[in-house]
Amino acid sequence: MKGPDVVWYLAVAAFLFSTGALGVLIRRSPLIVLLSLEIMLNGANLALIAFARQHGRGDGQIFALAVMAVAASEVVVGLGLIVAMARRRLDLDVDKLRTLRG
Amino acid sequence: MIAAAWICLVAPLGAAVAITVAGQRLSRRGAGYLATASVGISFVAALVSFSVLLGDPPHDRSHPSTLWRWLTAGPYHFDLRILVDPLSVFMMLVVAGVGCLIVAYSIGYMDGDDEERRYFAYMALFVFSMLLLVQGGNLLMLLAGWGLVGLSSYLLIGFWHDRPSAIAAAKKAFVMNAIGDATMALALFLLIQRTGSLDFEVVFPRGASFGGWAANLIALGLLGGAVAKSAQLPLQTWLPDAMEGPTPVSALIHAATMVTAGVYLIVRTHALFEAAPRVQELAAGLGAATLLLAGLIALVQTDIKRVIAYSTMSQIGYMFLGAGLGAYANGMFHLMTHAFFKALLFMAAGIVIHALADEQDLRRMGGLRRFLPRTYWAFLVGALALAGVPPFAGFFSKDSILAAALAHGWYGQILWVAGMVGAFLTGLYTFRMLFMAFWGEPSAFVREHFHALRRDVVGVSLAVPVAVLTVLAALGGWLQFAGIWTPVSDWLDPVAPALVEASGLQEAISSLLAVLLGVAGIGAAWWIYGARRAKAPKAQPLLERKFYFDELYDVLFYRPAVLCARGLLALVEQPLVFGSVSGIAEAVRGLGSGTRGLQTGLVRTYALAIAASLAVATVVFVAVR
Numbered sequence: 001m002k003g004p005d006v007v008w009y010l011a012v013a014a015f016l017f018s019t020g021a022l023g024v025l026i027r028r029s030p031l032i033v034l035l036s037l038e039i040m041l042n043g044a045n046l047a048l049i050a051f052a053r054q055h056g057r058g059d060g061q062i063f064a065l066a067v068m069a070v071a072a073s074e075v076v077v078g079l080g081l082i083v084a085m086a087r088r089r090l091d092l093d094v095d096k097l098r099t100l101r102g
Numbered sequence: 103m104i105a106a107a108w109i110c111l112v113a114p115l116g117a118a119v120a121i122t123v124a125g126q127r128l129s130r131r132g133a134g135y136l137a138t139a140s141v142g143i144s145f146v147a148a149l150v151s152f153s154v155l156l157g158d159p160p161h162d163r164s165h166p167s168t169l170w171r172w173l174t175a176g177p178y179h180f181d182l183r184i185l186v187d188p189l190s191v192f193m194m195l196v197v198a199g200v201g202c203l204i205v206a207y208s209i210g211y212m213d214g215d216d217e218e219r220r221y222f223a224y225m226a227l228f229v230f231s232m233l234l235l236v237q238g239g240n241l242l243m244l245l246a247g248w249g250l251v252g253l254s255s256y257l258l259i260g261f262w263h264d265r266p267s268a269i270a271a272a273k274k275a276f277v278m279n280a281i282g283d284a285t286m287a288l289a290l291f292l293l294i295q296r297t298g299s300l301d302f303e304v305v306f307p308r309g310a311s312f313g314g315w316a317a318n319l320i321a322l323g324l325l326g327g328a329v330a331k332s333a334q335l336p337l338q339t340w341l342p343d344a345m346e347g348p349t350p351v352s353a354l355i356h357a358a359t360m361v362t363a364g365v366y367l368i369v370r371t372h373a374l375f376e377a378a379p380r381v382q383e384l385a386a387g388l389g390a391a392t393l394l395l396a397g398l399i400a401l402v403q404t405d406i407k408r409v410i411a412y413s414t415m416s417q418i419g420y421m422f423l424g425a426g427l428g429a430y431a432n433g434m435f436h437l438m439t440h441a442f443f444k445a446l447l448f449m450a451a452g453i454v455i456h457a458l459a460d461e462q463d464l465r466r467m468g469g470l471r472r473f474l475p476r477t478y479w480a481f482l483v484g485a486l487a488l489a490g491v492p493p494f495a496g497f498f499s500k501d502s503i504l505a506a507a508l509a510h511g512w513y514g515q516i517l518w519v520a521g522m523v524g525a526f527l528t529g530l531y532t533f534r535m536l537f538m539a540f541w542g543e544p545s546a547f548v549r550e551h552f553h554a555l556r557r558d559v560v561g562v563s564l565a566v567p568v569a570v571l572t573v574l575a576a577l578g579g580w581l582q583f584a585g586i587w588t589p590v591s592d593w594l595d596p597v598a599p600a601l602v603e604a605s606g607l608q609e610a611i612s613s614l615l616a617v618l619l620g621v622a623g624i625g626a627a628w629w630i631y632g633a634r635r636a637k638a639p640k641a642q643p644l645l646e647r648k649f650y651f652d653e654l655y656d657v658l659f660y661r662p663a664v665l666c667a668r669g670l671l672a673l674v675e676q677p678l679v680f681g682s683v684s685g686i687a688e689a690v691r692g693l694g695s696g697t698r699g700l701q702t703g704l705v706r707t708y709a710l711a712i713a714a715s716l717a718v719a720t721v722v723f724v725a726v727r
Contacts, residue, residue: 021713024709025709025710025713028706094704094705097703098702098703099703100701101704
């Protein structure tokens, strides 16, 4: 097998995932939260593909493709929601959307 | 003969169903005619059965007939079957014969009532139930008839359902009878457990083999049913209240037929009672106690129907006395003559009530002899028969019971004394009623309210049955003359052989004394109420309150039951039932308000919770592995 060791790929994947998770937890703009989510997903995808390459099997790659499809749909829904919020002139701040408080 | 017996049974049922189904298509009068005709058919069919049975040799007069298998329960099975034997034919004749006269009388008495059709449907249903009771070929059929007569009695007591007192009386009768039904059902369960059957010919021969406690319990259970149905001590309180029903109902159900079912039961199951002699003696003792008690209470009643009702209880006491001492045929003979003269008294009283615009209070009557001369004579015959004056019916039957009591040893002799006192009381209360209603000057009330009977169908339907019963009450007793001429005893002997046989001397002593005491009672009544030579003694509260039985049962059963219910409500229902339901709701609500704080509505706290849980899960996963 050519190329760098799988650990490097995993390190990059973990970095991407953590960056995304931090973004989700810290940022308040729904748009940024959505972007951070995508970064998390891509981190996970990278790990999947890295393992697939290491084991020489295609399962992980197919799985990554499925994740991309889900991510694309999720972005459609999420962006739609954000546009709807903007149209209603609501603040684009996830902390202010607390209608479901118990 | 079997076919005739079945026709006898189902004809009134057919009439009841037809009247119910036809509804408005049948005229009110037509419903009355139909009911009368159906009971008449029953009577003719009973006569046919009787005449065919007469042709059989005396030891071969028992003919069961099974229609089909009714119930199967495991190894036990019960057939829909009737039994035609001398006892059931005897009862069929009495029930259908007197019933036919009384239903015919009802056409006139109920004329103009709002719900005549319902009345006649109930009456036909009653006659069917009573025939089922006496014709039933096993104890289960008997119990079915027993329950059905209770039901039709309930329906007819409460016939005027807009009167609260009638509804209360109907409920009281039903509850009192239900107690007896329950003890009877328990006795039948025990019988099934012992013999595996309820058929007469299987159960009765084995009566002696049950052994002490089982035989006693069975007989006690049956006795419980008998005293409830026949209004004997201690379940007697319902009968006077049952007078709330229409007068023909009182005549048919609460004098002539249903209330004598207890006597029939004792005679029918005499083998079971003879296996428990103490219980049989108890039946006789209860009868004697009831005849005294009811005779005393009848002395102070002011409602004409209630006087007759107490007299009915008292006379059934005589029958119980006879049946309990083993003088079965004498008891049954008294049942028959009593059906004649008591139905006569009720129906004559019904004419009085009818003529006085539904007034039943003896104190407002008086001098009716002048207004209703023929009714007066009918009533007089009935009263003489009831008081046991020869040659009227009651003399022959009552005195033969007393003679049998005298022949039964020391226990019988004690009861004999009670019966003698009862004979005096009978004469006194009967003629007190007669003198108060018919003698003296007409009261202002009578002058104002009296209206003569109509001369159309109504008047005829009232008069003819009374006339027929007057003849029967006058002559019916000659059917059997103790010691000389005993067709009734001979007829019933194959079914229920008598345990005691009175000698001629005992017969003579009993008859003489009973007649003397009865006449003394009549004389006392004449002295006080007829000639008014002496002031009527003040009514004792003990008698007016009917020996406080209602009050006693109120304190013993009703109030504890209410207290118990209240206690259960406070101690069980409220804390446990309501408490558990509302407690569960409270707990769920508390849990909810406790955990609602977790639901912040902030998306980022959820995300943090997920991330933190994931981190913890990862650490645990790695560390534990």
